Amino acid sequence: MNAIGRFLQMVTFPELLKGMAITTKYLAKPKVTESYPDARPVLPYRTKGRLHVEIETCISCRMCEKACPEGCIRVYPPPKEVFKTDKRPAEFYLNQEHCLHCGLCVDPCPTGSIHHSQEFELAVVHYDDLLFDKETLPYDLDQKRFRWNLLENVPVKK
Amino acid sequence: MAVETRAEKTSPLREVLETRQYELNMGPQHPATHGVYRAVLQLDGERVLAMESVLGYLHRGIEKWAEYRTWTQATPIFDRLDYVGAVLNGHGYVGAVEKLLGVEVPRRAQYIRVVLGELQRIANHLLWLGTHALDVGAMSMLFYPMREREVILDLFEAMLGQRLLPNAYPIGGVRFDFPKGWEPVCRRFLAAFPGRVDDYEGLLTGNRIWRQRTIGVGVISAKDAIALSLSGPTLRGSGVNFDVRKAIPYSSYGDFEFEVPLGKNGDVFDRYLCRVREMRQSARIIQQALDGMPEGELRGKVGKIIRPPVGEAYYTVEAAKGQLGYYIVSDGGEKPWRVHVKSPSFVNLQGIETMSRGNLIADVVAIIGSLDIVLGEVDR
Amino acid sequence: MSRLARSAGNRGSTPREAKRAMTYEVLLNTVGWPLAKIVVLLAAVLTVVAYIGWFERRLLGLFQSRLGPNRVGPLGLLQPVADGLKLFLKEDIVPLNARPFLFKLAPVFAFFPAFLGFAVVSWALPWATPSGRHHGFVVADVDLGILLVLAVSSLGIFGIILGGWSSGSKYPLMGSLRSASQMLAYEIPLTLSVIAVILLGGSFRLSDIVAAQQKLGAYFILPGLLAFGVYLISAVAETNRVPFDLPEGESEIIGFHTEYSGMRFGFFFVAEYANMVLISVIAASLFLGGYDLPGVDDAALYAAHPNLASALGVFAFAAKSALFAYFYVWIRATFPRYRYDQLLRIGWVVLLPIALANVALVALLKLWLLR
Numbered sequence: 001m002n003a004i005g006r007f008l009q010m011v012t013f014p015e016l017l018k019g020m021a022i023t024t025k026y027l028a029k030p031k032v033t034e035s036y037p038d039a040r041p042v043l044p045y046r047t048k049g050r051l052h053v054e055i056e057t058c059i060s061c062r063m064c065e066k067a068c069p070e071g072c073i074r075v076y077p078p079p080k081e082v083f084k085t086d087k088r089p090a091e092f093y094l095n096q097e098h099c100l101h102c103g104l105c106v107d108p109c110p111t112g113s114i115h116h117s118q119e120f121e122l123a124v125v126h127y128d129d130l131l132f133d134k135e136t137l138p139y140d141l142d143q144k145r146f147r148w149n150l151l152e153n154v155p156v157k158k
Numbered sequence: 159m160a161v162e163t164r165a166e167k168t169s170p171l172r173e174v175l176e177t178r179q180y181e182l183n184m185g186p187q188h189p190a191t192h193g194v195y196r197a198v199l200q201l202d203g204e205r206v207l208a209m210e211s212v213l214g215y216l217h218r219g220i221e222k223w224a225e226y227r228t229w230t231q232a233t234p235i236f237d238r239l240d241y242v243g244a245v246l247n248g249h250g251y252v253g254a255v256e257k258l259l260g261v262e263v264p265r266r267a268q269y270i271r272v273v274l275g276e277l278q279r280i281a282n283h284l285l286w287l288g289t290h291a292l293d294v295g296a297m298s299m300l301f302y303p304m305r306e307r308e309v310i311l312d313l314f315e316a317m318l319g320q321r322l323l324p325n326a327y328p329i330g331g332v333r334f335d336f337p338k339g340w341e342p343v344c345r346r347f348l349a350a351f352p353g354r355v356d357d358y359e360g361l362l363t364g365n366r367i368w369r370q371r372t373i374g375v376g377v378i379s380a381k382d383a384i385a386l387s388l389s390g391p392t393l394r395g396s397g398v399n400f401d402v403r404k405a406i407p408y409s410s411y412g413d414f415e416f417e418v419p420l421g422k423n424g425d426v427f428d429r430y431l432c433r434v435r436e437m438r439q440s441a442r443i444i445q446q447a448l449d450g451m452p453e454g455e456l457r458g459k460v461g462k463i464i465r466p467p468v469g470e471a472y473y474t475v476e477a478a479k480g481q482l483g484y485y486i487v488s489d490g491g492e493k494p495w496r497v498h499v500k501s502p503s504f505v506n507l508q509g510i511e512t513m514s515r516g517n518l519i520a521d522v523v524a525i526i527g528s529l530d531i532v533l534g535e536v537d538r
Numbered sequence: 539m540s541r542l543a544r545s546a547g548n549r550g551s552t553p554r555e556a557k558r559a560m561t562y563e564v565l566l567n568t569v570g571w572p573l574a575k576i577v578v579l580l581a582a583v584l585t586v587v588a589y590i591g592w593f594e595r596r597l598l599g600l601f602q603s604r605l606g607p608n609r610v611g612p613l614g615l616l617q618p619v620a621d622g623l624k625l626f627l628k629e630d631i632v633p634l635n636a637r638p639f640l641f642k643l644a645p646v647f648a649f650f651p652a653f654l655g656f657a658v659v660s661w662a663l664p665w666a667t668p669s670g671r672h673h674g675f676v677v678a679d680v681d682l683g684i685l686l687v688l689a690v691s692s693l694g695i696f697g698i699i700l701g702g703w704s705s706g707s708k709y710p711l712m713g714s715l716r717s718a719s720q721m722l723a724y725e726i727p728l729t730l731s732v733i734a735v736i737l738l739g740g741s742f743r744l745s746d747i748v749a750a751q752q753k754l755g756a757y758f759i760l761p762g763l764l765a766f767g768v769y770l771i772s773a774v775a776e777t778n779r780v781p782f783d784l785p786e787g788e789s790e791i792i793g794f795h796t797e798y799s800g801m802r803f804g805f806f807f808v809a810e811y812a813n814m815v816l817i818s819v820i821a822a823s824l825f826l827g828g829y830d831l832p833g834v835d836d837a838a839l840y841a842a843h844p845n846l847a848s849a850l851g852v853f854a855f856a857a858k859s860a861l862f863a864y865f866y867v868w869i870r871a872t873f874p875r876y877r878y879d880q881l882l883r884i885g886w887v888v889l890l891p892i893a894l895a896n897v898a899l900v901a902l903l904k905l906w907l908l909r
Contacts, residue, residue: 015364019872022360023298023601032305033605046337048319069231102234102325107333108462116319182708190789204712204878293789295780295875301602367781367874519712520790520877 048101048116051094053137058113059087064105070098073105073114094137096122096130179207182519186215190293190523193533197510197522204518209511213504216537224497229255229464232494234325236484239501240535242285243478245278245314245326251497252327253408254473254484256458258466259329264455267331268410272447273344274317274326275409275475276440280351281310282478282530283437290430290527291362294371299361306354309347316340329464331457341448348448351441359434372427376513376525379424383509390480391432392506392529396424402476409475414446426521426528433530465492479503479530503535575677576657583656587811588618594867601871625804633797635706644704645798645805648697652812654690658683659819660745662829662851663836666844675829675848676745683744684736687820688729691776694809695721698785701806702794713794716878717785720775723885724782728772730893734765734900735824744820748828752836759825761903764896766825768889770865773817775885778810780870782881790875818862822855829855 009015034041043049060077072095077083079090106115119138124130132138185196194215200208220239224232236251237244249271256263263271284303291299311321316337318324327333362368378388383396393400401418403411419435421428466488474483480502487496506529514522592607596614599606607614632638660683661675680686695718702714738758739747751757759766775782786793795806822828829851830836840847876884 013366015366016873019361019365020868022357023868023872025357026298026302026603027601029603031600031605032308032603033599035605035608044316044337046317046319046334047315067231069227069234100234100323100325101320103319103333104231104234104325107328180708189792291874295783295789296873297598297780298602298871299874301604305603361872362874365874367876370880371874371877518878520784520875523790 043118043120045118047118047120048103050096050117050119050122050138051099051105052115052117052119052139053092053094054113054139055088055092055134055137057111058089058092059111060089061110063108063110064114067104067108069102069104070100072096072098089134092134092137094132096132097127177202184519184522186212191526192289192531193536195507195526195531195533195536197526199519199522201519204520206514206517206519206522209514209522211507211510213507214537216533218534218538220538221497221499224494226493228492229466229494230329232497233328234323236499237323237325238534239499239538240282240477240479240482240503240532241322242532243278243282244323245274245318246282246475246477247482248324248326249275249409250473250475250477250482250484251486252329253475254471254486255329255464255466257473258469258471258486258488259460259464261330261458261460263331263409263458265410265452266454267456267458269447269451270332270336270456271327271409272411272414273444274314276444276447277310277313277344279440279478280437281307281314283433283440284310286433286478286527286530287358287430290524290530293523293527294368296362296368299358302354302358302361306347306351309343313340313344313347316343328457328460330460331455333456335456344444345448348441348445352438355434355437363431363434369427371520371524372425372430372528374423374425374427375517375521376426376528377424378509378513382512383424386505386508386512388480388506388509389502390476390478390506390530391429391436392480392509394418395421395429395432395528397422402474402481406474408473413450414443416440416443426524429528463492465490474500477502479532479535480506499538501535501538503529503531503533504538507531507536571673572677575673579656579677580653583653583812583815584808586815587808588622590811590815590863591621591807592617593863594870597864597867598871601868622804625801625807628800630800630802631797633706636797637704637706640700640704641797642802644697644701645802645809646697647700648694648809649805649812651690651693651697652809652816654693655687655816656819658686658744659816659823660743660748660828661855662848663840663844665848674745675852679743679745682742684732684742684747684820684824687816688725688732691813691816692721692725694813697806697809698794701798705794705797707797709791710794710796712791713785713796716791717778717794719882720778720782720784720885723882724772724775724889727768727885727889727893728776730890730897731762731765731768731772732824734762734893734897737897737900737904738762744823744828748823748830751827752830757825757827757830762825762896762900764892765900768893768896769821769825771884771889773821774866774869775881777814777817777866779814779866781873781876783875784878784881814863814866815859818859818866819855821862822858826858826861828858 058075060075060083062075062077065071065073065075074091074093075089076091076093077089078086082090101116103116109115117138122130179200179202182199182201183196184199185191186194191197196212196215198210198212199206218238220235223235227235233248233251236247239247284307288300288303288307314324315321317334317340318326378386378396380396380398383393383398388396389400397420399418399420402408403416404418416439417435419432419439421432468488468490470485470487472483472485474481476482481500482502483500485496485498485500486494489495510522510525510529513525517525592614595617596606596608607617610616610620632641657677658680659676660679664672664674666672698717699714702710702712702717705711735747735758736742738761739750741747741750747758774780778785784790786795795803798806831839831847831850831854836847836851839850
């Protein structure tokens with residue numbers, strides 16, 4: 001009996017037909033492809049995209065520089081006389097080329113001046129386009145209205 | 159040596175039809191070696207007589223790299239060992255440092271680590287299933303698991319900020335709690351997931367072509383597997399019941415009820431079944447962890463600058479590929495004196511020569527797929 | 539003496555002019571019309587071959603929860619054009635180890651036999667011109683048509699073997715060796731299954747086989763079900779498609795065309811798809827009644843509206859062939875690949891005895907039932 005059953009199974013190949021039924025099932029189901037450049041993805045708030053730095057609130061404490069494992073941040077505090085009144089850095093270099101997008105620089109920042117943005121299309125034509133200084137540092141003006149809550153990593157209205 | 163039948167040995171044509179063994183380089187640029195792995199095969203026709211692995215094409219010096227960073231700074235680089243199972247890699251390193259520091263990780267953080275770790279295990283096994291099936295020729299099976307993996311990666315992005323190399327945990331706990339709306343999405347995924355696994359099994363497990371290609375191929379006995387120090391599903395496929403989550407429970411794994419799927423024959427098919435069943439078990443663990451999620455702190459008491467006391471620690475987790483161990487030595491400074499990684503892919507790859515001797519080239523491809531190696535972890 | 543010559547004679551012209559008109563007539567019938575038909579057929583087949591690639595990729599995508607090529611043109615319909623352009627513009631590399639002459643010759647060897655078989659396929663009932671002439675929808679309705687298809691399609695293997703061997707590299711050589719043994723193992727069951735149909739139809743001519751199916755009132759898939767199964771499996775193996783795509787087996791040995799690039803690779807590619815179209819077309823005319831319109835009395839329709847019947851016949855034929863193409867893509871979307879030794883075992887141990895037994899079975903059937 002068992003042998004007959006096995007023979008029948010061999011001849012009628014139910015398992016192959018089952019596989020073909022599964023592929024047909026997915027033929028009829030909606031597709032998961034996202035037509036990317038046309039349809040923009042909605043990224044969650046915690047996405048670690050390009051680093052954004054707000055120079056206006058930076059106090060030149062160099063915590064991010066110490067935290068960065070790749071050494072892609074360099075902060076130059078202003079001269080001492082200026083520092084007493086204006087703590088904004090004299091120069092701030094960011095080398096996006098080496099950035100791991102690990103978020104270690106965001107954790108220790110006391111003022112929430114540095115954070116990752118949702119900007120994810122980071123391809124450039126030339127390496128130089130990935131080097132930023134104080135003037136060229138990206139900062140999203142829309143996000144300026146928010147302060148960064150470190151624990152929740154969510155924005156809080158100022 | 160070539161396997162010759164008696165008729166072949168006594169054949170008068172033997173002198174005339176002289177055949178020669180030859181050497182074939184499989185890789186480092188071969189689509190089925192899953193990266194830059196090179197195998198030098200000694201072939202008689204298509205039969206493999208001997209095989210030699212050549213490694214090191216993806217060596218990045220990660221262990222040395224870590225010695226030049228502080229304990230905290232070194233966390234993101236260990237994601238890059240096994241870049242399809244990054245969260246579990248991070249867990250191993252962070253756990254080792256916590257052990258050396260003597261930090262108690264809060265229970266909620268442990269549960270979150272379990273949830274993320276098991277999700278990562280599922281994601282890894284899905285990628286493995288897709289590529290392994292593609293190696294054996296089932297093309298659609300690459301895309302169906304990828305679709306589910308995409309949901310998991312989206313969950314990672316919402317929770318950790320990145321999809322592949324999220325730098326998941328800081329030393330001492332977890333960085334963030336679940337964001338709003340994360341848990342329902344995860345539960346919806348878990349509810350749909352077993353049905354999807356049924357579909358994969360419907361396409362492969364019963365399929366006669368798949369069975370013919372995998373059953374009895376790449377056999378390694380339990381004794382050999384233990385002798386070669388294999389771990390993970392590669393070891394369990396041979397019927398050895400060893401899972402770090404059960405044997406040395408870490409991160410509250412003792413709280414959860416799950417089975418460790420075991421194989422019998424130690425062939426490609428058994429390893430395949432082990433991994434597929436493991437995905438179901440992982441989904442079960444996540445369900446339990448989400449249901450029993452305790453309240454509380456997210457991070458233990460860790461200073462801003464981490465200086466572990468002089469000493470050494472060994473911490474091991476069950477990574478997606480097997481037992482992943484970190485041996486760390488501290489000289490009391492801000493930087494690790496030594497970090498050594500026992501990476502499961504590297505160890506499991508040792509089994510390949512035993513498994514593929516006497517098989518055909520097509521089997522070697524299936525065996526490499528069944529080992530689930532990631533060259534980032536093999537070469538480090 | 540045709541109408542044209544007669545009318546020339548009726549006009550009372552000189553014998554020389556009548557002779558010239560006859561020569562013209564003969565030339566037109568032996569060279570002109572066949573040439574026109576060949577051009578039209580080649581254009582049609584090349585278009586179909588280009589779009590069968592699009593069809594396959596698109597359908598595979600839909601099977602796999604994705605969309606497939608959809609960027610170039612509406613619905614991705616210009617994708618074959620883009621692919622062809624890419625292949626033409628790519629650098630043509632001849633490896634150092636290769637034997638250049640044979641290396642360059644091999645794609646041609648694979649390319650042309652793939653298209654020769656289309657010559658004997660009868661696409662529809664003859665087209666009637668207003669002047670009362672009938673043009674068959676066939677380039678050469680030779681009475682050994684199906685044998686010619688089998689013979690010519692076996693020639694394509696030389697291109698593959700040559701290409702693999704002359705590349706001077708191990709992977710292509712293995713691919714071509716696999717291809718050769720696969721060809722040997724599956725050509726015989728394929729031929730035997732076709733022989734069963736020939737027994738049923740009583741002729742080697744494809745149009746006769748279709749006519750026999752019309753006369754019988756049932757397609758040969760019913761009496762020749764076993765032959766159909768054997769043909770289907772062997773055809774997949776013959777065209778090197780999943781689950782028998784060992785000569786290519788892109789994840790094991792990369793294939794006999796590993797060393798080819800640019801349009802030389804394109805030739806192999808086109809040849810493969812042309813073979814797939816040919817084998818679908820042959821299957822449709824052998825087993826599914828070719829251009830016979832299902833559920834319609836073809837003879838009556840043809841008597842009333844010959845051209846309508848012809849045009850509908852072409853569509854019916856195309857639809858039936860598309861069924862096979864769909865089936866092949868479906869198979870490709872579902873199954874893993876067999877191993878070399880398993881493949882040969884199926885060919886020699888399973889299919890060959892079945893095909894042989896089937897020939898005897900069909901012969902008995904023909905003797906007793908279908909006389």
